[in-house]
Amino acid sequence: MKVVISTHNGVINPPDFNFEADVTSIKVATDNVGEFGILKQFVPTICVFNNGYVNIKKADGEVYVVLKDALVEFNNDILTILAKEASMALTLAEALASFKATIRERIEENKQLNVDFSLKEKELKDNIKKSRAHE
DSSP: OEEEEEETTEEOOOTTOOTTSOEEEEEEEESSSOEEEEOTTOOOEEEEEEEEEEEEEETTEEEEEEEEEEEEEEETTEEEEEEEEEEEESSHHHHHHHHHHHHHHHHHHHHHHHHHHHHHHHHHHHHHHHHTTTO
């Protein structure tokens, strides 16, 4: 089986994890659909969910991908994951911690952008007043 993961920030992969070799099983756990497993030659499946994770098992290990606002599709032995946000690690706890840290970073970035926007808006108003363009 092959696994393809993509987010709005690009494709993510943990170091030294090849998704195209020896993927033995996949487990999808979601907040609104529940859990289901996928094996080779599984029936074509599509699932959309708000929050959840995918556990990808290989003969030599496993990886967890925590997802937000995701679409998971399985067809012709290819699992495609499209997500707004995703974090990947070798354990579920590590993936959740990384995911939460990423969300905190995004919130701080957005706060900074909002502050910058507010300052620019104030600066624009001041410049308009100074230039008397409103008269």
